[in-house]
Amino acid sequence: MPQPNDTVHIRFSMGRGAGPFWQTxxxxxxxxxxxxxxxxxxxxxxxxxxxxxxxxxxxxLLDWEIKTRP
Structure with missing residues (x-):
């Protein structure tokens, strides 16, 4: 279970199968x-x-997919 002050590595991608374009x-x-x-x-x-x-x-680790507008 996560606790306060734990570190979360966040990876942002533009779609499934695409590698992360930004990490923090x-x-x-x-x-x-x-x-x-x-x-x-x-x-x-x-x-x-x-x-x-x-x-x-x-x-x-947290993976977030950024969705583009149609």
């Missing part, structure tokens, strides 16, 4: 139920605990 790290600021608040951007960002993949002690 964030810190878990808090957890409320099944929602994680990430700190490290210009504002706090939330995500579901279910989206996080364990990468080791105190480290998590």
């Amino acid at each position: 790290n964030a810190t878990i600021a808090s957890i409320s139920g099944r929602t994680v608040v990430l700190d490290g951007f210009d504002r706090e960002v939330t995500t579901s605990v279910a989206e996080l993949k364990r990468e080791g002690p105190g480290r998590w």
Whole structure:
């Protein structure tokens, strides 16, 4: 289970099968139920605990796909 102050490595991609075009790290600021608040951007960002993949002690991976407009 993620804990506050754990590190989350975030990979952004443009579509399935495409490699990440941008990567960054964030810190878990808090957890409320099944929602994680990430700190490290210009504002706090939330995500579901279910989206996080364990990468080791105190480290998590989050893959986000950026969808383009049709």
